[in-house]
Amino acid sequence: MQSRWNAADAARCTTPLDLRVYTSRLLGADPALVLHGGGNTSVKASVQNLFGDLEEILYIKGSGWDLATVAAAGFAPVRLDVLRRMADLPSLTDTDMVRVQRAAMIDPNAPTPSVEAILHAIIPFTFVDHTHADAVVTVSNTPGGARRIHEIYGDTVLVVPYVMPGFVLARAVRELTRATDWEQLDGIVLLNHGIFTFGPDAKSSYERMIALVTRAERHLEQHASPVASGTAPRAASLERAELLSLAQLRHAVGWAKGGPVVALLDRSPEAVAFSSRADVAAIATRGPLTPDHVIRTKPVPLVAGGNWTDAVAGYATRYREYYTRHATPGLACLDPAPRWVVWQGNGSVSVASSAREAAIITDLARHTARAIEYAERLGGWRALPEADLFAVEYWELEQEKLRQGGASPVLSGKVALVTGAASGIGRAVAESLYGQGAAVVATDISAGVVQLAKDGMWGLVTDARDHDAVHRSVAECVSRFGGLDIVVSNAGVFPPSQRIESMDQGSWDDSLSLNLSSHLVLLRSAVPFLRLGFDPCVVIIGSKNVPAPGPGAAAYSVAKAGLAQLARVAALELGRDGIRVNTVHPHLVFDTGLWTPEVLAARAAQYGMTVEEYCRNNVLRVEISTRDVASAVLALAGPTFAKTTGAQIPIDGGSDRVI
Numbered sequence: 001m002q003s004r005w006n007a008a009d010a011a012r013c014t015t016p017l018d019l020r021v022y023t024s025r026l027l028g029a030d031p032a033l034v035l036h037g038g039g040n041t042s043v044k045a046s047v048q049n050l051f052g053d054l055e056e057i058l059y060i061k062g063s064g065w066d067l068a069t070v071a072a073a074g075f076a077p078v079r080l081d082v083l084r085r086m087a088d089l090p091s092l093t094d095t096d097m098v099r100v101q102r103a104a105m106i107d108p109n110a111p112t113p114s115v116e117a118i119l120h121a122i123i124p125f126t127f128v129d130h131t132h133a134d135a136v137v138t139v140s141n142t143p144g145g146a147r148r149i150h151e152i153y154g155d156t157v158l159v160v161p162y163v164m165p166g167f168v169l170a171r172a173v174r175e176l177t178r179a180t181d182w183e184q185l186d187g188i189v190l191l192n193h194g195i196f197t198f199g200p201d202a203k204s205s206y207e208r209m210i211a212l213v214t215r216a217e218r219h220l221e222q223h224a225s226p227v228a229s230g231t232a233p234r235a236a237s238l239e240r241a242e243l244l245s246l247a248q249l250r251h252a253v254g255w256a257k258g259g260p261v262v263a264l265l266d267r268s269p270e271a272v273a274f275s276s277r278a279d280v281a282a283i284a285t286r287g288p289l290t291p292d293h294v295i296r297t298k299p300v301p302l303v304a305g306g307n308w309t310d311a312v313a314g315y316a317t318r319y320r321e322y323y324t325r326h327a328t329p330g331l332a333c334l335d336p337a338p339r340w341v342v343w344q345g346n347g348s349v350s351v352a353s354s355a356r357e358a359a360i361i362t363d364l365a366r367h368t369a370r371a372i373e374y375a376e377r378l379g380g381w382r383a384l385p386e387a388d389l390f391a392v393e394y395w396e397l398e399q400e401k402l403r404q405g406g407a408s409p410v411l412s413g414k415v416a417l418v419t420g421a422a423s424g425i426g427r428a429v430a431e432s433l434y435g436q437g438a439a440v441v442a443t444d445i446s447a448g449v450v451q452l453a454k455d456g457m458w459g460l461v462t463d464a465r466d467h468d469a470v471h472r473s474v475a476e477c478v479s480r481f482g483g484l485d486i487v488v489s490n491a492g493v494f495p496p497s498q499r500i501e502s503m504d505q506g507s508w509d510d511s512l513s514l515n516l517s518s519h520l521v522l523l524r525s526a527v528p529f530l531r532l533g534f535d536p537c538v539v540i541i542g543s544k545n546v547p548a549p550g551p552g553a554a555a556y557s558v559a560k561a562g563l564a565q566l567a568r569v570a571a572l573e574l575g576r577d578g579i580r581v582n583t584v585h586p587h588l589v590f591d592t593g594l595w596t597p598e599v600l601a602a603r604a605a606q607y608g609m610t611v612e613e614y615c616r617n618n619v620l621r622v623e624i625s626t627r628d629v630a631s632a633v634l635a636l637a638g639p640t641f642a643k644t645t646g647a648q649i650p651i652d653g654g655s656d657r658v659i
């Protein structure tokens with residue numbers, strides 16, 4: 001492991017807290033040290049208060065902050081004397097610990113201090129660093145782990161057998177170090193948990209961490225060097241049967257969890273090799289890398305090769321039995337669905353209510369699988385007993401970390417496919433579905449669609465008239481997010497105005513191809529996956545031209561009328577599978593690429609109106625925007641219209657030709 005210390009960067013830090021932020025981020029930048037909220041750091045400083053008195057303050061990383069991105073505001077300033085006195089208490093409830101620590105902060109708006117604040121306080125050095133370094137934990141998660149840790153570090157490191165983090169751990173370290181000369185120590189290893197280092201300055205504490213972890217890494221290299229895996233890598237793209245299996249897995253896990261979920265498949269060579277091991281069911285289910293992972297991954301993954309309904313039901317039964325074995329009065333059983341699925345021979349799948357959370361689980365699963373492979377060569381993977389895991393999984397302070405996200409948006413865990421999404425209505429729909437928590441695949445013939453890509457949103461260049469490309473876009477959606485719940489079939493074009501007697505055959509054919517046939521192609525590809533979706537639905541973007549056609553727009557009006565009829569038949573055919581099909585008919589949506597100021601002025605003049613009058617030429621005298629259409633689509637895709645299918649809803653401000 002390389003030190004990332006850079007003297008020039010460090011020189012720009014002017015206060016101890018600046019340096020604390022700097023080396024915290026260095027730790028956070030290395031996933032072999034710290035993953036997603038793991039680890040914590042602190043610095044002790046004298047601070048002058050408003051009255052001119054000096055106070056000794058522990059700046060400790062706040063709960064809910066990641067070391068990789070922590071800022072000064074992410075550190076909770078707690079009076080050191082209060083924390084030290086807390087370490088002398090014979091016992092302390094978690095509620096009291098948090099309450100007293102918050103009351104001892106010199107800034108009431110700072111985040112709640114890390115659960116390890118008391119331990120940081122009793123370590124008599126200015127800087128304290130704590131990580132869950134993979135190498136250290138891997139060595140300790142083996143039958144001879146404690147002996148090996150002693151072998152690696154000798155007497156320069158204090159070894160603490162596993163106890164619950166928080167007050168209990170601080171007390172244990174306090175007792176073990178009563179007669180210790182701290183100057184003789186380089187660090188503290190917490191078996192099955194992680195490692196602490198400390199020093200008088202930021203650099204020494206950080207570099208001690210790097211040095212100690214490097215020694216554990218060398219031990220692994222010498223005693224457990226990897227053997228080449230014989231597994232052939234799987235193709236990146238999935239066969240149709242595999243796609244359906246993945247959608248079935250997602251469906252089964254979502255039902256057990258009680259709502260829709262995103263399922264991220266990891267087909268990396270490492271994940272496939274791990275899932276292909278003959279002994280994977282035995283070695284993957286012995287427990288997590290560190291106990292704090294259980295709040296995201298549950299104590300063990302589901303290991304299965306298919307038949308997902310039974311496999312997930314079996315997992316749920318085993319989870320409830322585990323709960324019953326350890327439950328204490330006042331607890332409620334969490335949902336029994338797996339979060340990490342080892343799909344035998346195919347890789348690994350992470351399941352969560354959002355793509356972001358699922359990606360975190362993928363990281364935890366990768367590190368855990370790697371650690372298990374090492375530990376197996378070191379005598380066998382051995383995690384903590386399940387009673388210890390249960391204590392952390394149901395620890396109120398850990399559950400609080402998950403709750404900090406707040407209430408979930410209405411479409412959390414849903415997966416949507418939106419066509420024609422590079423601009424205009426499609427883009428507004430894609431953004432608003434995403435904004436309400438859905439994972440979205442946005443497609444368009446325009447290359448600009450790829451710019452929509454972000455965490456949980458994917459842009460894919462697709463010609464809606466190309467059957468194979470449409471098929472691939474549906475496959476991409478399923479392989480990327482695990483399934484499909486919402487299809488917004490929007491791709492379309494408004495051809496140049498032509499009267500019937502002078503209709504150009506090419507324009508007619510093009511309009512029918514894109515505005516009608518392409519929607520059938522998409523439905524045909526999507527339906528098998530929608531059947532495995534959660535409250536699955538299709539929203540067709542029609543046009544006011546269906547109920548009220550205009551002269552010169554035969555090619556458009558006929559195609560859209562056919563599309564409306566296709567939607568009605570689809571509603572009839574798919575209702576039995578619970579798939580809703582509804583249509584919106586927008587009219588004169590001006591914030592789209594079609595309506596340049598010139599076009600707008602010309603059309604207004606044609607009707608003898610000002611642009612202002614033309615834009616509001618409807619019963620309500622209102623302008624219609626892409627956002628209005630997106631809101632209606634959002635409502636149709638969500639629970640408000642859960643009992644509605646076959647509907648055709650105008651978004652036109654009211655048309656006196658239709659009403």
Ligand SMILES: [Zn+2]
Binds near residue numbers: 039040130131193194
């Ligand atoms: Zn820890």
